[in-house]
Amino acid sequence: MIPAAFTYLRAHTSDEAFAHLQQYGAEARVLAGGQSLIPAMRFRLARPAVLVDINASSDLNVLRVNGNALAVGAIARDSDIERAPWITDRRWSLIRDVSRVVADPVVRQMGTVVGSLCHNDPAGDWTAASLAARAEVTVRGKDGARDVKIDDFLVDSFTTAVGEGEMALGVHFPVADDRTAGAYQKVERKVGDFATAAAAVQLSLNADGTIREAGVALSAAGPCAVRVDEAEQMLRGQRPSAELIRAAGDAASRRSAPQADLRGSVEYKKNLAGVLVVRALRQALSRLGVQA
Amino acid sequence: MSTEPKSAGCLGVAMKRKEDPRFIQGKGHYVDDISMPGMLFLSLVRSPYPHAEIKSIDISEAMQVPGVKAVITGKDLEAAGLGWLPTFHGLDKQMVLAIGKVLFQYQEVAAVFAETRAAAVDGAEAVQVDYAPLPVVADPFTAKTDEVILRPDRENKTNHIYHWEVGDKDKTATALANSPKRIKERIWFQRCHPAPLEPCGCVAHFDSMGRLQFYVTSQAPHVYRTALAIVTGIPEDKIHVVSPDLGGGFGNKVPVYPGYVCAIVGALKIGRPVKWIETRTENLTSTGFARDYHMDVEIGATADGRLTALHVATTADHGAFDAAADPTKYPAGMFGVVTGSYDFPVAHAEVDAYFTNKAPGGIAYRCSFRVTEASYAIERAMDILADELAIDPVELRRKNFVRKEQFPYPSVLGFTYDSGDYQKTLDVTLEKIGYQALLKEQVEKRARGELMGIGFSTFTEVVGAGPSKHFDILGIKMFDSAEIRIHPTGSGIVRTGTKSQGQGHETTWAQIVGEELGLDPQNIMVEEGDTDTAPYGLGTYASRSTPVAGAAIAMAARRVREKARKVAAHMLEVGEADVEWKDYKFQVKGVPAKSVTMKEVAFAAYTNMAQNEPGLEASYYYDPPNMTFPSGAYVAVVDIDRETGEVKVRRFLAVDDCGTIINPLVVEGQIHGGLTEGFAIAFMQEIQYDKEGNNLNTNFTDYLIPTSLETPAWETGKTVTPSPHHPIGAKGVGESPNVGSPAAFVNAVIDALSPLGVRHIDMPITRDKVWRAIRQAEVLTT
Numbered sequence A: 001m002i003p004a005a006f007t008y009l010r011a012h013t014s015d016e017a018f019a020h021l022q023q024y025g026a027e028a029r030v031l032a033g034g035q036s037l038i039p040a041m042r043f044r045l046a047r048p049a050v051l052v053d054i055n056a057s058s059d060l061n062v063l064r065v066n067g068n069a070l071a072v073g074a075i076a077r078d079s080d081i082e083r084a085p086w087i088t089d090r091r092w093s094l095i096r097d098v099s100r101v102v103a104d105p106v107v108r109q110m111g112t113v114v115g116s117l118c119h120n121d122p123a124g125d126w127t128a129a130s131l132a133a134r135a136e137v138t139v140r141g142k143d144g145a146r147d148v149k150i151d152d153f154l155v156d157s158f159t160t161a162v163g164e165g166e167m168a169l170g171v172h173f174p175v176a177d178d179r180t181a182g183a184y185q186k187v188e189r190k191v192g193d194f195a196t197a198a199a200a201v202q203l204s205l206n207a208d209g210t211i212r213e214a215g216v217a218l219s220a221a222g223p224c225a226v227r228v229d230e231a232e233q234m235l236r237g238q239r240p241s242a243e244l245i246r247a248a249g250d251a252a253s254r255r256s257a258p259q260a261d262l263r264g265s266v267e268y269k270k271n272l273a274g275v276l277v278v279r280a281l282r283q284a285l286s287r288l289g290v291q292a
Numbered sequence B: 001m002s003t004e005p006k007s008a009g010c011l012g013v014a015m016k017r018k019e020d021p022r023f024i025q026g027k028g029h030y031v032d033d034i035s036m037p038g039m040l041f042l043s044l045v046r047s048p049y050p051h052a053e054i055k056s057i058d059i060s061e062a063m064q065v066p067g068v069k070a071v072i073t074g075k076d077l078e079a080a081g082l083g084w085l086p087t088f089h090g091l092d093k094q095m096v097l098a099i100g101k102v103l104f105q106y107q108e109v110a111a112v113f114a115e116t117r118a119a120a121v122d123g124a125e126a127v128q129v130d131y132a133p134l135p136v137v138a139d140p141f142t143a144k145t146d147e148v149i150l151r152p153d154r155e156n157k158t159n160h161i162y163h164w165e166v167g168d169k170d171k172t173a174t175a176l177a178n179s180p181k182r183i184k185e186r187i188w189f190q191r192c193h194p195a196p197l198e199p200c201g202c203v204a205h206f207d208s209m210g211r212l213q214f215y216v217t218s219q220a221p222h223v224y225r226t227a228l229a230i231v232t233g234i235p236e237d238k239i240h241v242v243s244p245d246l247g248g249g250f251g252n253k254v255p256v257y258p259g260y261v262c263a264i265v266g267a268l269k270i271g272r273p274v275k276w277i278e279t280r281t282e283n284l285t286s287t288g289f290a291r292d293y294h295m296d297v298e299i300g301a302t303a304d305g306r307l308t309a310l311h312v313a314t315t316a317d318h319g320a321f322d323a324a325a326d327p328t329k330y331p332a333g334m335f336g337v338v339t340g341s342y343d344f345p346v347a348h349a350e351v352d353a354y355f356t357n358k359a360p361g362g363i364a365y366r367c368s369f370r371v372t373e374a375s376y377a378i379e380r381a382m383d384i385l386a387d388e389l390a391i392d393p394v395e396l397r398r399k400n401f402v403r404k405e406q407f408p409y410p411s412v413l414g415f416t417y418d419s420g421d422y423q424k425t426l427d428v429t430l431e432k433i434g435y436q437a438l439l440k441e442q443v444e445k446r447a448r449g450e451l452m453g454i455g456f457s458t459f460t461e462v463v464g465a466g467p468s469k470h471f472d473i474l475g476i477k478m479f480d481s482a483e484i485r486i487h488p489t490g491s492g493i494v495r496t497g498t499k500s501q502g503q504g505h506e507t508t509w510a511q512i513v514g515e516e517l518g519l520d521p522q523n524i525m526v527e528e529g530d531t532d533t534a535p536y537g538l539g540t541y542a543s544r545s546t547p548v549a550g551a552a553i554a555m556a557a558r559r560v561r562e563k564a565r566k567v568a569a570h571m572l573e574v575g576e577a578d579v580e581w582k583d584y585k586f587q588v589k590g591v592p593a594k595s596v597t598m599k600e601v602a603f604a605a606y607t608n609m610a611q612n613e614p615g616l617e618a619s620y621y622y623d624p625p626n627m628t629f630p631s632g633a634y635v636a637v638v639d640i641d642r643e644t645g646e647v648k649v650r651r652f653l654a655v656d657d658c659g660t661i662i663n664p665l666v667v668e669g670q671i672h673g674g675l676t677e678g679f680a681i682a683f684m685q686e687i688q689y690d691k692e693g694n695n696l697n698t699n700f701t702d703y704l705i706p707t708s709l710e711t712p713a714w715e716t717g718k719t720v721t722p723s724p725h726h727p728i729g730a731k732g733v734g735e736s737p738n739v740g741s742p743a744a745f746v747n748a749v750i751d752a753l754s755p756l757g758v759r760h761i762d763m764p765i766t767r768d769k770v771w772r773a774i775r776q777a778e779v780l781t782t
């Protein structure tokens, strides 16, 4: 469990970090919370020649509701979110749910949302939640910073839109109106386990009780988190009902394309995708005062 | 004369563990805390293949890695006569470093010594091994065909290691054939691993006197010393084995591992101390595992549920080497306890063991003794029989229990159960859990289609190996020992041949001495694990410390007391025959006012001993007359989520009878720990190999250790039926919860699923398996 030799660089600002990344290109990796990168290095599955540690880059230590977006900087920890004073507002219920089930309490002290998105594990929790909440990631490249829609950011397993020499500065979650709530449902074998299956849901209602906007996404259901477009389309404009929810669950089950592994078989995980979407929708609606 | 008469005893007192402040404050001293000037680090090259010929090993690149001092291979060891190690029961031998071929994935192939841990790992990575893969035998049923012979080094060219049986084969077959009711089920106890938080490791050093100083994670330091003397030829007086604080053992730290031998060889060859510390992956993939028993269980009964016969035929997967630590006469350990708590008129048990391309071991979690497998088989099968007979599993058990008045009870498979009161223990359990109310709730839930289950396990353990006429390791009889010295001011030290790995010996041993001598256990120091100072003993495993070393401590203390009596007589100015030990002090018979405390006697033993030999100490080597038989009645209550297959253990109650309780707090701690292990085994843990022999559980992401967050809240209770042959009546408890609980969990799950027609699911009971079983039933009924 000893990593291969590497050079360690501590960046005190994001500019400094970016300069290092530009200099070392593909040889360098950003070190955020280290909860995914360090284990990979200890198993020698990852062998970066240079580590650029951004933990001292205080300009990335951002966690605030900024006008119409919640800004989460590259070194904001999962535990910061879990304890944020505004987190109990039901608009953030999806994010709150995730912040309490991602990894375990110890890992959450160090792990970051942005690091998790950049890592893009097929069974990650923040990826699915970001899809459902329609987040955008700010990526800094040679030509400056650009905002990338989460759907475009998550390219493939362990692959993102962050190119060589680039870095992610933060992620933005749009602030929803007051008639919005979400939920995250995860089946895990134990605390600290990646999801066997998980469903992220966010719903906004119109004044007449019909669904204005729906985000439905799955984790551990493909090479990376997937959006269940069919379910979202089904829900939009409709009045919540048991049949509608069941149909959305069935769509999720169909959309799920998991791998069989020690966590479970393909059939089991596909079943879970449906069950968890149904439960998450019910929970989100109940947070909005709707029983369906 | 007497100033502070001690009236209360020390047994049964929930004294806080003396060792805890040290451990809780991170002040424990483990092998990896040892550092010596000039110390080198060892890293092992391991095989990526489960079965392959080694064409060549090229170490040239490794020797170029900065800091690498030496690389040794199996050929080097073979040349030095150290190519193979005998396994503990002497029935097989094991490669230290692979010679000619590898037999399991992660097998040790070469040893790299370097100035730093990092350089050693870099060096190991640079060793080039050319392998030619061979066909893999990944399960014992394939092994049985002998199409591929794994161990051509052995005289018999077969994968079959041994056949062992006990009981009356013909009578059992006849009784089964004539039984009005019969059940038969294949029950697999999966391969699992105890995964102690501290993995294995050692520091080997030859001191200026040429003496081997060997610090090692060992549950049996004396046995190591003797084994090393036999294997290496170093005279035993030139070997000093020290087992410092251990971060858990569970049998995983009983065997002598190749890394230890390599560290010693490196220290000798290079002339510098060598440290070897395993990684988690190395621990999970190459060290002592547990179980892997496929048991075909058959029970016969009358229509009203009286047991008529038991037959168990087991196919055992021992991996690449038969490296278990069974006593020589017992290749399948104490599997004969498979009749459990029940009065079978006739029984027959047999075990056939096979080599496969998997890690060797079969030693951890009291696995060499095979009691857990046996208990699980009988307790699971009793529920299957109850289902077949359509009677309450509690009633079936009650009807067939060995009755209180039958003790000492000769079981048909050859044990003499010392004591027990199974009815009473079960009654306590039923009362405490509120069985009738639960049954009522279950009926209501079932009517609503909800899945709720109640599962029992009323097991009998056999521990305390063991009587010299039956038990040995490497020929050494399985006694244990204690040596007690009482200092002039009335404090003292006790040393034993056992070695605590978390069992709390520093506290309980002091309590036994305190009880026997009327001294304050806070001032009785306990020292174990150092072969230069501790008396010879066989170590701590198989719940043997209290039954064997605990007895030795009581007996040594009584010897101290006899010596003290002489001094007391002198002090009280009466003849020795007129002195009696009463209320924890010596007094003149019939004159309680004339008394002396042990503390006063201790001082006199050094200052005013008159004609008596000075000093106050004694030792005792205890050869137990019989094993002890702890028992328990456990119950689990579960609720199952139909849609996800999730099993929630709502309640779990363990009522244990481990005889006299020395320290209820320590016993409770042992039970909580063992139940948590049993819970993990029932629901999470399996060392799984794919068909190609690849180990799929090489770290804690894939081999799950439950945390406090998913572990059920344990409820406990007790009955006390002392052992009639143990000096203080204690039986041992460490392993009971691990032995007894898996069946209770599984029985509860199957009980919940029984309305769907489910009869058995092998552990670990994952959500996926439960969901499939439910799904299958739903498909059948629609």
Ligand SMILES: Cc1cc2nc3c(=O)[nH]c(=O)nc-3n(C[C@H](O)[C@H](O)[C@H](O)COP(=O)(O)OP(=O)(O)OC[C@H]3O[C@@H](n4cnc5c(N)ncnc54)[C@H](O)[C@@H]3O)c2cc1C
Pocket: A029, A030, A031, A032, A033, A034, A035, A036, A037, A038, A039, A074, A101, A102, A103, A104, A107, A110, A111, A112, A113, A114, A115, A116, A117, A118, A119, A123, A124, A125, A126, A162, A166, A167, A168, A169, A192, A193, A194, A195
């Ligand atoms: C025991 C354990 C259990 C876990 N369980 C879960 C779980 O249940 N669900 C889950 O989702 N995750 C889980 N994780 C992963 C955890 O959430 C990680 O924290 C997260 O995936 C990565 O965040 P990090 O800040 O630690 O990133 P790091 O490990 O530091 O980095 C991860 C990767 O992202 C890159 N990276 C990080 N930040 C940037 C940036 N700003 N720009 C460009 N690249 C960057 C790094 O170079 C690296 O390749 C678990 C981890 C552990 C150790």
